Amino acid sequence: MDIKQIQELIKFVSRSGVNEVSLEQENFKITIKTNQAPVYVNAAVPSASTQVVMTPPAPVTSPAQAAPAAAAAPATEDTSKYITIKSPMIGTFYRSASPEKPSFVNVGDEIGTGKVVCIIEAMKLFNEIESEVSGRIVKILVDNASPVEYDQPLFLVEPI
Missing domain, CATH: 2.40.50.100 (RNA polymerase II/Efflux pump adaptor protein, barrel-sandwich hybrid domain)
Incomplete structure (x- = not known):
């Protein structure tokens, strides 16, 4: 596994809402942990005719977090x-x-x-x-x- 694959895995884990992922190959083992609250999923093993689609949880934004972004928007400068x-x-x-x-x-x-x-x-x-x-x-x-x-x-x- 090269550095690009590790970076992509880290990006995927951070976006997915998963708390911990472990991956083990022949001579390589990696565990990625996040500081997010754990998300518990109860799932049954699907039969051959059943299809399971998992979607990551949507990010939660409070009004307090959104306010600074809105305040900064008018103060944009020409950075082109x-x-x-x-x-x-x-x-x-x-x-x-x-x-x-x-x-x-x-x-x-x-x-x-x-x-x-x-x-x-x-x-x-x-x-x-x-x-x-x-x-x-x-x-x-x-x-x-x-x-x-x-x-x-x-x-x-x-x-x-």
Whole structure:
């Protein structure tokens, strides 16, 4: 099983509402656990003529969660001239290698291709994320030690 398959499995588990998944192959074993409340499903073994379709539960949004998104919508700025550096995986975003060390990049810093801009921790592995573009950091879109999703915007870069 390669890293892409593991990332897809993590994405699937997080969307499905399942609390824990274990997968075991010849020389490989993985267990993925979420912090979601467990969902209990009682199911009988279907006969050959019966078809079972399972759908994940819909996400619950409270009015308190929806309000900040609505308030932020009018304050949009023109970001079309910027390049977005996106997360290549699901994990936890870190701006520096450790709390005592300085951030890899700050707003206003110039970066080049191959420059480490952050670390994303996934399954106890710390992955250095390198820039694929050259430019100047205009905005950091994620707070330090925050969870990030696959393809989530992390930085806005003004090309030089």
